Amino acid sequence: MSADTVSAGPLWAAMYHSITDSADDPYQVTVSPDRLDRQLRWLRRRGLTGVSMERLLVARARGRDSGLVGLTFDDGYADFLTNAVPLLHRYEFTATVYVLPGRLGGSNEWDSLGPRKPLLTADGIREAAAAGMEIGSHGLRHTDLTAADDALLTEETRGSREALSALTGAEVTGFCYPYGTVDERAMTAVREAGYRYAVGISPGPLTGLFALPRVHIGQEDTAFRLFLKRALHGRRREPVPYVPYGPASLPAEAATTGEGGGA
Secondary structure, eight states: OOTTOOOEEOOOEEEEOEESOOSOOTTSOEEOHHHHHHHHHHHHHTTOEEEOHHHHHHHHHTTOOTTEEEEEEOTTBTHIIIIIHHHHHHTTOOOEEEEOGGGTTOBOTTOSSSOOOBBOOHHHHHHHHHTTOEEEEOOSSOOOGGGOOHHHHHIIIIIHHHHHHHHHSSOOOEEEOGGGOOOHHHHHHHHHTTOSEEEOSOOGGGOBTTBBOOEEOOTTOOHHHHHHHHHHHHHHSOOEEOOOOOOSSOOHHHHHHTTOOOO
16 A cells, blocks of 8 residues: 555546447447446435546545446447447436547457447547546557557557647546556556556556456346446455545536535
């Protein structure tokens, strides 16, 4: 635990990918809109509020994150805008979508199996931001940072942040490690690129502000499975230390409504 750590405790963040109806899902990363609706309703009925990772971290640094759940969507699929955003608005939730500025309007070519799915265009990313969603980087082209040389590592971290900032006209604070793979070298590159936090999946002893754990949520996650995942999260993953998190300029939502708990 670092010297600037106050205390440690649970931080619950859900990891989604594609939101669409699909019978062909070899990697188990697709959730139907109907299932997502039920999952978000489950959160709401338990007094939980889905928020972006930025908002969650700001509230947590103030000790006011009770009842908040981070909602994240990896890869920047176009169906996030068409299928997820309307449901998030229905429950008055926000979320973070981690996008690939090196594949604007492209597809998930890194998946060798399963169907090709379209990714967000530049206009789609701007529309998601205008809808109140946090835009984070997933690198430029979905590259495993732990296998990248120094030049590629810089391009995927600093380059993607600069590209997204230019595209959205806003600061990009969050990074998501492709494939969830992370090591000390990748963490250092992300930190030096100017991000304020990064998310993985189960980073183990690397857990901290630049390697935050998340829980995979899939099509089979009914109410009972969600209950178990939430209950067991603190046992299956390292606790996340409380560390100072004070952006120079907070989003209005985070500064005014990002501290409280439930519905």
